[in-house]
Amino acid sequence: MHSSIATALLTVASSVLAQDFSNDGNYGSPFPDTTYPGFESTNPYAIAGSLSNQTSPPKYPSPWGEGLGEWASAYSKARAFVSQLTLEEKVNLTTGTGWELDRCVGQTGSIPRLAFRALCLQDSPVGVRDTDFNSVFPAGVNVAATWDRGVAYARGQAMGYEHKGKGVDVQLGPVAGPLGRTPEGGRNWEGFSPDPVLTGVMFAETIKGTQSAGVMTSAKHYIAYEQEHFRLVPDSVNYGFNITASDSANFDDVTMHELYLWPFADGVKAGCTSVMCSYNQVNNSQACQNSYTLNYLLKGELGFQGYVMSDWLGTNSGVASVLAGLDMTMPGDSNAYDSGDSYFGANLTVAVLNGTVPAWRLDDMAMRIMAGFYFVETNITRDPINFSSWTRDTFSYEHYFVGEGWTQVNNHVNVRSDHANLIRSIGARSTVLLKNVNNTLPLTGNEPLTAVFGDDAGPNSNGPNGCPDRGCDDGTLGMAWGSGSAELPYLVTPDTAIQNTVLAAGGAYESVLSNGALDKMGSLARRANVSIVFANADSGEWFVQVDRNLGDRNNLTLWQGADEAIAMVAGSCSNTILVVHSVGPVLLEKYASNPNITAILWAGVPGQESGNSIADVLYGHVNPGAKLPFTIGANRTDYGTDVLYTPNGDVPQIDFREGVFIDYRAFDSHNSTPTYEFGFGLSYTTFNYSNLQITKLDAGDYVPFTGYTSEAPTYGNFSTDPAAHLFPANFSRVPLYQYPWLNSTNLTEASSDPQYAAPGSFPVNAQNGSAQRIPKAGGAPGGNPMLYDVLYRVQATITNTGSVAGEEVPQLYISRGGPHDPIRELRGFERLSLQPNGSTTFSVDVTRRDVSSWDPVEQDWVVRNTTKRVWVGRSSRKMELEGVLA
Ligand SMILES: *[C@@H]1O[C@H](CO)[C@@H](O)[C@H](O)[C@H]1NC(C)=O
Ligand SMILES: *[C@@H]1O[C@H](CO)[C@@H](O)[C@H](O)[C@H]1NC(C)=O
Ligand SMILES: *[C@@H]1O[C@H](CO)[C@@H](O)[C@H](O)[C@H]1NC(C)=O
Ligand SMILES: *[C@@H]1O[C@H](CO)[C@@H](O)[C@H](O)[C@H]1NC(C)=O
Ligand SMILES: *[C@@H]1O[C@H](CO)[C@@H](O)[C@H](O)[C@H]1NC(C)=O
Ligand SMILES: *[C@@H]1O[C@H](CO)[C@@H](O)[C@H](O)[C@H]1NC(C)=O
Ligand SMILES: *[C@@H]1O[C@H](CO)[C@@H](O)[C@H](O)[C@H]1NC(C)=O
Ligand SMILES: *[C@@H]1O[C@H](CO)[C@@H](O)[C@H](O)[C@H]1NC(C)=O
Ligand SMILES: *[C@@H]1O[C@H](CO)[C@@H](O)[C@H](O)[C@H]1NC(C)=O
Numbered sequence: 001m002h003s004s005i006a007t008a009l010l011t012v013a014s015s016v017l018a019q020d021f022s023n024d025g026n027y028g029s030p031f032p033d034t035t036y037p038g039f040e041s042t043n044p045y046a047i048a049g050s051l052s053n054q055t056s057p058p059k060y061p062s063p064w065g066e067g068l069g070e071w072a073s074a075y076s077k078a079r080a081f082v083s084q085l086t087l088e089e090k091v092n093l094t095t096g097t098g099w100e101l102d103r104c105v106g107q108t109g110s111i112p113r114l115a116f117r118a119l120c121l122q123d124s125p126v127g128v129r130d131t132d133f134n135s136v137f138p139a140g141v142n143v144a145a146t147w148d149r150g151v152a153y154a155r156g157q158a159m160g161y162e163h164k165g166k167g168v169d170v171q172l173g174p175v176a177g178p179l180g181r182t183p184e185g186g187r188n189w190e191g192f193s194p195d196p197v198l199t200g201v202m203f204a205e206t207i208k209g210t211q212s213a214g215v216m217t218s219a220k221h222y223i224a225y226e227q228e229h230f231r232l233v234p235d236s237v238n239y240g241f242n243i244t245a246s247d248s249a250n251f252d253d254v255t256m257h258e259l260y261l262w263p264f265a266d267g268v269k270a271g272c273t274s275v276m277c278s279y280n281q282v283n284n285s286q287a288c289q290n291s292y293t294l295n296y297l298l299k300g301e302l303g304f305q306g307y308v309m310s311d312w313l314g315t316n317s318g319v320a321s322v323l324a325g326l327d328m329t330m331p332g333d334s335n336a337y338d339s340g341d342s343y344f345g346a347n348l349t350v351a352v353l354n355g356t357v358p359a360w361r362l363d364d365m366a367m368r369i370m371a372g373f374y375f376v377e378t379n380i381t382r383d384p385i386n387f388s389s390w391t392r393d394t395f396s397y398e399h400y401f402v403g404e405g406w407t408q409v410n411n412h413v414n415v416r417s418d419h420a421n422l423i424r425s426i427g428a429r430s431t432v433l434l435k436n437v438n439n440t441l442p443l444t445g446n447e448p449l450t451a452v453f454g455d456d457a458g459p460n461s462n463g464p465n466g467c468p469d470r471g472c473d474d475g476t477l478g479m480a481w482g483s484g485s486a487e488l489p490y491l492v493t494p495d496t497a498i499q500n501t502v503l504a505a506g507g508a509y510e511s512v513l514s515n516g517a518l519d520k521m522g523s524l525a526r527r528a529n530v531s532i533v534f535a536n537a538d539s540g541e542w543f544v545q546v547d548r549n550l551g552d553r554n555n556l557t558l559w560q561g562a563d564e565a566i567a568m569v570a571g572s573c574s575n576t577i578l579v580v581h582s583v584g585p586v587l588l589e590k591y592a593s594n595p596n597i598t599a600i601l602w603a604g605v606p607g608q609e610s611g612n613s614i615a616d617v618l619y620g621h622v623n624p625g626a627k628l629p630f631t632i633g634a635n636r637t638d639y640g641t642d643v644l645y646t647p648n649g650d651v652p653q654i655d656f657r658e659g660v661f662i663d664y665r666a667f668d669s670h671n672s673t674p675t676y677e678f679g680f681g682l683s684y685t686t687f688n689y690s691n692l693q694i695t696k697l698d699a700g701d702y703v704p705f706t707g708y709t710s711e712a713p714t715y716g717n718f719s720t721d722p723a724a725h726l727f728p729a730n731f732s733r734v735p736l737y738q739y740p741w742l743n744s745t746n747l748t749e750a751s752s753d754p755q756y757a758a759p760g761s762f763p764v765n766a767q768n769g770s771a772q773r774i775p776k777a778g779g780a781p782g783g784n785p786m787l788y789d790v791l792y793r794v795q796a797t798i799t800n801t802g803s804v805a806g807e808e809v810p811q812l813y814i815s816r817g818g819p820h821d822p823i824r825e826l827r828g829f830e831r832l833s834l835q836p837n838g839s840t841t842f843s844v845d846v847t848r849r850d851v852s853s854w855d856p857v858e859q860d861w862v863v864r865n866t867t868k869r870v871w872v873g874r875s876s877r878k879m880e881l882e883g884v885l886a
Contacts, residue, residue: 049252156209427613482541
């Protein structure tokens with residue numbers, strides 16, 4: 001009944017079943033703890049607040065949306081719409097119909113009475129997943145490497161148009177969790193950078209860009225989803241790990257605010273329409289039913305007006321999740337795909353009828369979803385969904401998993417437009433030049449013999465989409481693996497693009513694309529005028545394992561036998577250029593100091609135009625201006641944080657004892673010298689920094705927010721008689737599908753929930769719809785608006801002192817000056833374009849938030865009475881100008 005794609009998906013899943021990783025021991029990390037000895041934060045809050053088995057405080061009721069800030073008009077439209085809805089229609093908006101039971105990776109119920117078709121939720125953060133004639137964009141980590149707000153916006157918008165063109169309502173992205181606590185983390189590349197400010201800016205610009213195309217975003221994964229190992233129990237058991245609940249990220253309120261929550265505040269301020277809660281637990285409470293992170297932080301303090309959706313199978317309960325702030329469950333099934341039952345659906349209808357979920361709470365769920373809809377769209381009449389995620393065939397089943405409804409499911413709509421140019425340009429503008437001895441680069445194109453080496457320069461022998469979900473490392477790394485991938489329309493390899501360039505210039509070109517062919521590499525390298533060797537390191541989501549990497553990387557070294565290939569080529573040719581495609585940091589120390597390696601480029605995960613992008617940089621059509629969005633350390637242990645690879649209990653406990661000291665904050669506080677520091681990147685020209693100016697602006701004093709919400713509003717009414725909520729007569733059901741109607745007038749029977757939850761068994765205030773005090777740090781989307789007041793303007797003059805046009809990213813760092821604060825923290829940056837001898841002003845508005853610290857007792861941000869230094873530098877280690885904010 002199922003076509004080959006579903007079979008392929010099932011095969012991937014069952015190949016996992018066959019493997020036992022449980023006895024591998026702690027092969028990944030040299031220490032059992034995820035914070036290495038000596039890397040603990042000195043902040044007593046961080047230590048006291050990162051204990052195994054600690055709990056998360058209850059915070060109820062779940063705040064109702066009120067149309068704050070820019071949301072007023074979306075709320076008034078949503079109010080008009082939701083007021084017309086029946087109980088079942090509201091429930092339909094909140095519940096996915098089930099895995100592979102409709103066309104999109106997630107699809108809600110519909111409201112046929114009002115001609116409101118189902119909402120289509122679709123991966124991924126690099127392009128429309130599981131379809132054809134879409135583009136594949138550079139990964140988030142590349143966007144971060146551009147340090148260019150315009151790039152983030154333009155890419156978001158282009159991806160938004162592609163989703164729109166397929167009939168998608170919600171693009172499942174962008175990513176700010178994982179943030180990148182550990183460089184090995186499998187999905188870091190889907191997001192941006194371990195720096196919260198760089199991530200926050202790119203996250204917000206992507207959200208604005210995507211939503212400008214009339215597509216909702218799902219800002220994910222909320223929160224502290226920093227590793228793949230042990231995120232879900234069934235996956236863990238499949239790999240042979242005996243755990244009973246998802247891992248718990250244990251950390252304190254200061255680290256939460258100053259690091260992990262920071263970019264989500266930017267996302268909420270930018271108007272993200274939904275937030276996806278993550279698989280992990282936070283302080284031993286599931287992220288999708290954690291009242292502290294959802295009710296108190298996200299909807300309370302950050303004033304989030306949109307809706308919270310679960311990650312796929314990330315819902316762990318019905319009533320408890322709803323009261324803790326979950327608004328939509330995806331893909332609808334509870335516990336297992338196609339289980340045929342749901343925590344929401346009929347269960348939610350029952351829970352409202354039996355009074356455990358107050359009517360105002362369901363109304364708030366429906367309101368938040370429809371307000372998100374109206375925030376980006378004007379008309380409930382939309383083009384139909386014109387593709388099916390489950391097959392590329394033109395005809396197949398509408399309800400794929402159960403083989404019902406044969407019809408045309410794919411219209412093969414080409415949504416690529418001219419996005420290839422943007423993709424090629426972002427690929428080049430995100431390539432970081434790390435080493436360039438004596439102007440080795442750019443190449444002139446007049447080299448008599450150019451030689452290219454490495455598996456990473458060539459194609460996947462099974463085609464660009466040869467491995468489902470890109471779950472292999474075969475050929476060049478254009479994209480990493482997991483649900484954050486998409487089908488490539490083509491993949492321009494470095495081999496093809498460099499050959500085209502060399503041949504056009506009349507040169508000779510040879511390549512050896514197998515790292516196993518070391519002898520052939522050596523003999524070619526000895527003859528070549530320039531040798532370009534490609535290497536990579538991959539990672540992804542842990543439903544696929546590649547070479548025994550369960551999503552997270554087991555090491556920080558190169559893959560595909562690239563180290564041996566590099567040794568051979570560099571040992572044979574004194575003009576060797578190394579190009580690295582990788583998901584994050586890789587250890588390059590020995591290459592940085594090798595005299596035969598004359599240039600090193602980091603090209604990230606660049607998408608479909610990979611080869612053209614790197615050729616543009618190698619031959620100087622694009623002058624590199626990118627900077628590292630993470631630290632490349634000399635040793636794995638220098639990072640001080642690592643993945644937990646072996647469970648340390650039935651419920652793995654990951655204690656974030658380093659607090660905010662991840663990536664460069666850890667390197668700085670340990671005074672350890674990285675190979676290439678955060679923010680580092682060279683150019684084909686040179687830049688001078690001068691004339692620091694600091695202007696204090698009169699923003700006035702901070703006033704903690706005071707005030708109350710309205711009482712919880714309700715919209716429309718419904719019959720409390722269960723008989724009014726039965727399935728309509730003669731209704732033809734799709735098997736395994738989630739519906740909002742009841743099977744029986746006996747509510748207990750209709751719910752068939754074995755765990756009877758008595759009315760008194762709910763947390764205090766969970767059902768309280770009276771006016772609530774708004775947190776001091778709250779009051780508007782993104783938090784208290786006064787946090788964004790500009791306190792200082794810092795300016796400097798940047799001059800291009802070389803002979804070619806180029807781009808530079810000056811960076812502003814501050815020290816907050818407290819005894820437990822990082823030595824420096826990024827607070828501003830701008831990508832500037834400068835002609836030779838050209839000068840321009842770099843200007844950063846330093847906000848109150850930028851100089852504030854989170855006070856866990858006050859539960860508010862405070863500006864401490866400390867000396868606050870400020871630097872403008874070309875990287876996190878190369879400070880050119882220094883001053884004091886006074
Ligand atoms: C955490 O709880 C588990 C299960 O109750 C227990 O085995 C373990 O010793 C506890 N760990 C700590 C550090 O208290
Ligand atoms: C709920 O959605 C399903 C699937 O789209 C649809 O068949 C059903 O009619 C909807 N129910 C209501 C009450 O609108
Ligand atoms: C898994 O752990 C539980 C509780 O620690 C234990 O009862 C069970 O026997 C274990 N199962 C396997 C397959 O080891
Ligand atoms: C309601 O949820 C419970 C699990 O909490 C499940 O056992 C039951 O089958 C669900 N009922 C429906 C109608 O989906
Ligand atoms: C919504 O779209 C439909 C179909 O294109 C059109 O007939 C209708 O006028 C539109 N309504 C509004 C309010 O724009
Ligand atoms: C760079 O060029 C200078 C001047 O030509 C030369 O002295 C030096 O050896 C060169 N360095 C390397 C590493 O090739
Ligand atoms: C690191 O992992 C990759 C991928 O599994 C593997 O190819 C490589 O050999 C490993 N490196 C070392 C030094 O073991
Ligand atoms: C550099 O390359 C030359 C060949 O051009 C080789 O003889 C020499 O051993 C290489 N040096 C290193 C350090 O590999
Ligand atoms: C109400 O319904 C929900 C959902 O089916 C169920 O979990 C809960 O136990 C019920 N509570 C009461 C008091 O009937």
